[in-house]
Amino acid sequence: MQKILGKYLAALLVAALLLTPLAALADTVSDDEWAAAVAADEQSTAGASGEWWNVLLLGCDSYTKNSYQRTDSMIIVSINQATGKVKLTSLMRDTWIPVPGSKGHRKLTELCAVGGPELTIRAINESFGMDISDYALISMEGIAEIIDLLGGVEVDVTEEERKALNKGLFDLSPLSGMEQLQQSGENVHLNGNQATAFARIRKIDSDYVRTERQRTVLLAMADKIKNGASAGTLLTIVTTLMGYVDTNLSLPEIMTIATVGMKLDLNSVEEFRAPADGTFESGTYDGIWCIKPNFEKNASLLHSFIYED
DSSP states (O other): OOHHHHHHHHHHHTTTTTTTTHHHHHHOOHHHHHHHHHHHHHHHTTTTTOOOEEEEEEEEEEEEEETOOOOEEEEEEEETTTOEEEEEEEEEEBBBBEEESOOOOOGGGGHHHHHHHHHOOOOOHHHHHHOOOEEEEEEEEHOOOOOOOOOOOEEEEEEHHHHHHHHHHEEEHOTOOOOOOOOOOEEEEEOOHHHHHHTTTTTTTOOHHHHHHHHHHHHHHHHHTTTTHHHHHHHHHHHTTTTTTEOOOOHHHHHHHHHHHHHGGGGGGGEEESTTTTTTEEEEEEEEEEEEEOHHHHHHHHHHHHOOO
């Protein structure tokens, strides 16, 4: 089982699902179930249709079973099993979006706290014309601890970002401490708390740029685990993260993602952001600062990006 876990956990992270599905299932799956899932996945790979499969990746401040908070990070992970392509679409947290089942609106970031991942998915589907049904959620504490267990990550950090990062440090991972970042430049080493603070910066520029930082950290983690993490480290991560994750993905679905992830060239991952530039207005409405998109235009652009139609 250890061999299978190590192999497929690495693939999951590379596929940009941040270990969440496997960590959620690792304590409930037997060796026989793993073997059966691997066999089923190999058969399904041979007959892959080439259709795109969208999974919503959510990052929240904290998570306990049946209790959710706001999601600062929302990324649609689009996976094509036949072609091996993976695409990442960041959704703006301040998007002013209709709340399904009501006549009101809320910021997209609030919906998980109101109705869990299911309400968030339904709102995205209805407003952006998507077909998402699957999700993987991880708390910020979990992200910070993953990074520390991987030995940190390397990203480019400007001097302005370094100063903002230090102001936004939170003690999320017990492995990091609150050490201030002293260096800026290319390939700067960040521990878990520093990398999480980097991903949450927005006061120096905007939430638009913050979504880019989130994807940067995500891909840096994928690169670290694909090019150096040992099987022992991966197993430690799975054990550690069981309390930080939530997902509705089944084991066969996880194996399908893993098959793509194992072969993925990280440099080939395409990125997008919705709402896109020029398709929204921002300002204070009814005392609340938010982003008001043209959903019709954004649905068209998002479909074009993912499905290439």
